[in-house]
Amino acid sequence: MPLHSIQRLCPTAVLGLWHLTETPAELWAELPNPTAYQPLLPATADAKRQAQWLAGRRLAHRLFGEFPELSPSEVLVQNDATGRPWLAGASTETVVSLSHSGEWVAAVLARGGRAGVDVEFIRDKAQRLAGKFLAESEWEHARAVTADSATETHYTLLWSAKEALYKLAAQRGIIFRQQLLLHEFSPQTSGEIPATLVLHGAQTRHRICYTQPAPGYVLTYCYEPAG
Template sequence: MIVTQNQISSMPLHSIQPLSPTAVLGLWHLTETPADLWAGLPNPEAYQLLLPATANATRQAQWLAGRRLIHRLLQESPSPPQARAVVQNDATGRPWLAGAAPDTVVSLSHSGAWVAAVLAQGGRVGVDVEIIRDKAQRLASKFLAPAEWADAQAATHAAPDAGSAHYTLLWSAKESLYKLAAQRGIIFRQQLLLHSFSPQESGEIPATLVLSGAETRHSICYTQPAPGYVLTYCHEPAR
């Protein structure tokens, strides 16, 4: 069941969606100023030390909203309350939760006015939200394998008006798979492979991840949180 903003009292969230008994997806429609976001952020003294010094007001708001969202998702976790948990970033920029249960995993993304996060107990997660624009289509040859590019050209030939949206979706799906893989140095057009699918407003994209000579199959969910945006995400419980 998706819990919408109208059902969430005193919280400026857009939605909270359980993905499994151990994972939850949250969306935040960003309308607040940095000052508004600081006011409701747990452990502000820790975050004041972590806020990027070069972030302008827009980036600060996105950064703070991401942390507010993750703390809200922690309330949905089956683990005991983690009042002193702090969202940090590792050397590769991936977020992790200091002070949380050891098996807590999180993925975070922001673009424009939207922030998305997936939090889970165990397993692997990846999430990405993107503003639809023509950049992905212009750079398609750099991140799409030949078969993927051929599929994309066929799809956009059938629906010319969907060109930018379709290529942005493909880029976003690879971003979510990249975050799921949690390894540096991955070549998008060789190691993150998307298979044929019928584009709809929401659905799933079958994918293959190629790491260390081994291939694994995955499924990337996608939807549109609002006009002009795409959202992709994946969660794989611990085995």
């Protein structure tokens, strides 16, 4: 079982990482309640996507064990109309956020509050599309800090951070370059990115944690307890 790690973010939330090496058949064999999951598998998913989808559910079920009050056999990871995962059979306060890219799957499971997680394979796509998701001030800062460093990693990190904040916001129609704003930070192997979410005419401040779980990947996550 390629469970990579489980990290307790606080008493009410955990972060899990899964290093995907299995085939879909191997993942089905270990997935609780496969009969209930079979009709939920996206019909257009190829073998790679199937494995990522299944590993996300396997990881979520593993994280259920970190909260004794949950009954893993009765909980099912489903997706709402927007594609956001939710937990059927668990209390409404229990939240889950999932992400996958390449060989890595990430999840945050929490009892209350809001959560967003994103894992990304580092490539040049984010840099090529920077003008579509970065505000001008963010772009200027990115150009300054990448003058002598790996640009693909930094731009992928910025994209991933906005994805994590977008998932935490749980609202459709958000414009990344106007409503998900990242503030200046000094890029390291791991750290935090200060951010502002502009939603419904209000601005809220957030901190997005980031790290590199393996060479060639970045991971970002944000969890905020209720209240």
